[in-house]
Amino acid sequence: MPERMEPIAFRLRRAGFAAVAFATALSPSAYDPAARRVAARQIYFSAWQILPGFTLACAALSWVLIRIVLSSSNAYGLSAYALELTVRVLVLELIPLFAALFVGLRSGAAINTEVVLMHIRGDLDAQQRAGRDPLRHELVPRVIGSAVAVMLLAYLNCAVALLLTYYEMYGISPWGLAQFLRITGEVFAPVATIGLAIKTLLFGIAVAVIPITSALAVPRLQRMAAVAVLRGMVSLVLALAVIEGSFLAIMYV
Amino acid sequence: MEPHEQSSSPPIRHVELKAILLLTLVAALVTGFVLYVLYARGAFGETQKLVLIADDSEGIAVGANLTFSGFPVGRVQRIELSKNGKAKIEVEVPVKDVHWLRTTSVFTLERGLVGGARLRAFTGNLDDPPLPDGAERQVLRGDATEQLPVLLATMRSVLDKIERMTASDSDLNASLANLRVVSERMTGRYGALGGLLGGDENAKKVIDALDRSNALLASLGGVSAKLGRTIDKADARVFGAGGVMDETQQAIAQLNAVLGDARASLKKADAVLAEAQKVGANTAAATEDLAALRAEVEASVRKVGSLIDEVNRKWPFKRDTELKLP
Numbered sequence: 193m194p195e196r197m198e199p200i201a202f203r204l205r206r207a208g209f210a211a212v213a214f215a216t217a218l219s220p221s222a223y224d225p226a227a228r229r230v231a232a233r234q235i236y237f238s239a240w241q242i243l244p245g246f247t248l249a250c251a252a253l254s255w256v257l258i259r260i261v262l263s264s265s266n267a268y269g270l271s272a273y274a275l276e277l278t279v280r281v282l283v284l285e286l287i288p289l290f291a292a293l294f295v296g297l298r299s300g301a302a303i304n305t306e307v308v309l310m311h312i313r314g315d316l317d318a319q320q321r322a323g324r325d326p327l328r329h330e331l332v333p334r335v336i337g338s339a340v341a342v343m344l345l346a347y348l349n350c351a352v353a354l355l356l357t358y359y360e361m362y363g364i365s366p367w368g369l370a371q372f373l374r375i376t377g378e379v380f381a382p383v384a385t386i387g388l389a390i391k392t393l394l395f396g397i398a399v400a401v402i403p404i405t406s407a408l409a410v411p412r413l414q415r416m417a418a419v420a421v422l423r424g425m426v427s428l429v430l431a432l433a434v435i436e437g438s439f440l441a442i443m444y445v
Numbered sequence: 446m447e448p449h450e451q452s453s454s455p456p457i458r459h460v461e462l463k464a465i466l467l468l469t470l471v472a473a474l475v476t477g478f479v480l481y482v483l484y485a486r487g488a489f490g491e492t493q494k495l496v497l498i499a500d501d502s503e504g505i506a507v508g509a510n511l512t513f514s515g516f517p518v519g520r521v522q523r524i525e526l527s528k529n530g531k532a533k534i535e536v537e538v539p540v541k542d543v544h545w546l547r548t549t550s551v552f553t554l555e556r557g558l559v560g561g562a563r564l565r566a567f568t569g570n571l572d573d574p575p576l577p578d579g580a581e582r583q584v585l586r587g588d589a590t591e592q593l594p595v596l597l598a599t600m601r602s603v604l605d606k607i608e609r610m611t612a613s614d615s616d617l618n619a620s621l622a623n624l625r626v627v628s629e630r631m632t633g634r635y636g637a638l639g640g641l642l643g644g645d646e647n648a649k650k651v652i653d654a655l656d657r658s659n660a661l662l663a664s665l666g667g668v669s670a671k672l673g674r675t676i677d678k679a680d681a682r683v684f685g686a687g688g689v690m691d692e693t694q695q696a697i698a699q700l701n702a703v704l705g706d707a708r709a710s711l712k713k714a715d716a717v718l719a720e721a722q723k724v725g726a727n728t729a730a731a732t733e734d735l736a737a738l739r740a741e742v743e744a745s746v747r748k749v750g751s752l753i754d755e756v757n758r759k760w761p762f763k764r765d766t767e768l769k770l771p
Contacts (some may be wrong), residue, residue: 232461232464235464235467236460236464312689381508
């Protein structure tokens, strides 16, 4: 691995890795028992462990935002737009981004550190020499775990936020259901819905792929481990911002 | 945390089962979400099409609602420009709501100051025939912002007028001041009369005049009573037995008799006059003779005169007739 890679080549390598990882993840033959076990462990660590805590935290944050939007819109006499605004801001934008950042900072940093240590120690080369594909057995399961974690946290908390919004707007009465369905139906237009799905998937892939490529890009020196994690995290946050900004531009510009 | 390192640590119980559970949960969430969106967007309900033709579709977006009495009964599916340059708004109306729209329904497109444009339907008679599938209807436009400049101009002129009206030296203020003075007077001793007449003194005069009028009316009452009595008496005198009227009747009878006498006398006078006329005629003839007689008399007199003159001249005691000139 060169000391410092050209930025464009580096990015291409990163995109190539993401594509290979995605293709591998979609091919059933890649899932032998060992790979499946690693993927299951990764899903467990990235999603299962943090699910209750994150859901609670996200619900609290959502509730605060819903209250702010509802009370401000009531104050300005724009309560008819409160539901649409809440769903657009919270469900379509904030919660997926929040889930991606959370998984990125937690699992992404861990993956980055783990892979850079394996890279520096030469474990990946050793595995390859032993006839075990490190991409399939070590890297792709991490990508799958992160993607599943991001999607699970995002979708589950979107559902929770929708329920909270309904409760805040109409209480437990069923009579607001028709209006709620109509307005959320308008918000979840085909472009918005497909955009949300693609965005969440991209977030999930980026959360693992960027730390892994950053880890593999540094020279095999012990002191470079910290540099790899630093670069990985900065790149990850930037990538998340770019993805979010691009989707906002597609939706609203 | 790190799979590689933790692979050497005690294995996690049911890790694959938990992973499968989470994957199932993700799949369920995605499926549920897709179904929810499809249901919310009316993918499962039967719909019929309504085409609205508008001059301008600005503010209308795909997914906008068509409302009836504030309830959404349809959703805009497609907006396109028709061949004649008008906006063609295709609205999907669920069959369960289509009975609100009738052939006589009116559709409007209104733009408020806030928010997008609104499509509204009005149905006057719900017994009219139902709207057929694919019906085309013209949209009436109502735009609050278009009226805004006119409204502002009107408002400005109204405000100017109000400002002039409320100025300290305005007519309205003067009128109000006068009104206050009048109302203050009205609260005085003589009430509204004082306010109307401009002061208590005038009001007092009016009240005095009224008092005097009352007194006058009372005395007039007395007078009229006396008059009544007088009339009664006069009536008795004039029309009573032996009254003026009876005497008058007698007098008239006598007068009639007198008049008869007078008529007889006049006839006699008439005869006398006829006689007199005759006498007059004779007199006229005599008068003509008198003229000749007179001429003769005058000639005789002249002769007598000249005779006397002769006698005088020849008379010895004649008077001196000599004329002495001064």
